[in-house]
Amino acid sequence: MKLSDNGKILLKVTEEDINEEGSFDIPAGVSTIGEEAFRDCSKLKHLIIPEGVVSIKSSAFMYCSELQSIVIPPGVTSIEGYAFYGCSGIRSLVIPKGVNRIQIRTFHGCSGLESIIIPQGVTAIEFGAFYGCSRLQSIIIPEGVTSIGAGAFNGCSELQRISIPKGVSTIGNQSFMDCTRLQRITIPEQVTSINYEAFYRCSRLETITIQEGIISIDKSAFSECPRLQNIVIASQSEAVRERISGLLPKPLKNRVILKELAEEVFKFRDAELSRLVQIPETNPLFRFFHMKSRHSSRVSGENGVEQECRKLPVELLQTINCFSDDNRYYQKARRHIMRLTLPANAEALQDYKNKVTAIVNECVSKAKEFTHHVNAAKDQGSIHRAEESRTRVALIR
Template identity: 30%
Template structure:
């Protein structure tokens, strides 16, 4: 009796642990609650929309390297037991809501070849901790990582052009974000509700700082920020003038107080070519100034305050042209050190 009972329990366990070799098409609704593991066949080119939607016990998907190109809208919608996803390099299209509500998805690897991360693709993946956006991705669509509250690190790559509306809404663990120079647009409320986001760095100094001022050798105080270019990136169609400051709703409900913009790379390279004692002198000068910073990898950042009016970050400002003045002092020192080193 006991042995028979034991065998029955073992049989029940096996029935509950269903492996599916997937050859394409939609999965029968009656099977969805039973499937725990899936292997995608090498002949499958696309997974249609909602194919595995609601497979609440699915813990593992083996994609492998095959001919898979498209993961359709909602393909793994609310697969709540899924813990890890490694996409093959053949996938170019990751559909809207593809992994929406996969609340235990803690690790995702996106390979080169992927071009667009569609709307709400990882919406509500609250266990996701780190993600690297491949060089091939040009767009993160609206709400792509909304509610990924454990996301502590997002690594963008040069090539990304658009970060959509509310793409990182309520990513509560994010503390620092560095946006590559290729990004031309931050959507409204892109980082709304990131209540621990204290550092935001834009690497597009060639576009976002006043190039004319840099080209003239920084003689005299000029406004350092190119408001027109910055408006194209994070503005909302406001007319710009000295009396109409630039709104920054991308950071609504963030503790961010400063927007940091890298100086043009050519100027950093000048500094790198200086003798060590000259570099140390410049680095010390940077540390002594309030509105410029030096990163560990050698980038010099111009820092622009984001004044807070009530609970809203409202504008980008260079109060009393202090950022411009600090930036000018450092860059004039770089130019001076370069001319001095050539003399020797």
């Protein structure tokens, strides 16, 4: 261990200084944990920073990959950039109230971080602050934050919910890139620009709500977002809708809808699609189980005694069908519906509804027709063996 001459700065801690429990006692009188003080201390697992420490310098705990828990006292007012860079073992952290900035790459690569509490006094989340925090599922950003830097949440692949404060004016470059579980987000009204690749590769993003004050949207802001189907404009003005549509790349222009129409459109669309999960014939799993149970059949139980297979109840088959990812008719209908241009106004709403209903009706009809054909082939004993042997399941009474 090395201290400054006055004993107030902890300059360096080595592996030899870490005790058998993976901890270290910071000496009394230390007020600053120096730059790279614990860097590469792979033996460090637990640390309680004592009262009196007010500052944690840049890269202080960089690459302490086995560090699992750390307690930071309320007196700390500064945590500099890269402080916990690569600390992949930390699960949770509370940032003291006196800290007013999450500096550059402070928690970059903290891939084990699941929860973090950011105090109300924080006003800025800087470049790459939470880059690669791949287990972080939700985070509450205080209302006082006015700046979210480039790449701040890049690679937070488990992030499902995030609320952007009203004071933020810009969504920076790659801020939410690769947030692959993010499904919906609302851009606050003070935001005027959404920058380069801000939501790039957010593969599950379905709905984004944009306020009428937006001025610029980079053409790559929503690139590689294959499920983005609803861009809701929080305005009643068709002129605003047209203006914002003009900011978007061509593939997204037909996905813009005014907020006053959005609720009715989404409710109707979901109701129509739900018909395809309420009809057992639309699911190949239904066909398998139904064919197995249409005729009386017998199987040998564990004791070798033959027992009759009972027909699966329709309610159970409908439950099976609710797994819509396995329902090719549901998926086909959804794809076709999502290609439709969302209605620009109330006059276009009925035409849109008619098209949605027609798509669903066609898929229902084809599903029933195919199931009838398969059942007929089974009755004739000519069903292909490959389909029959996919799964051999017998429900024993």
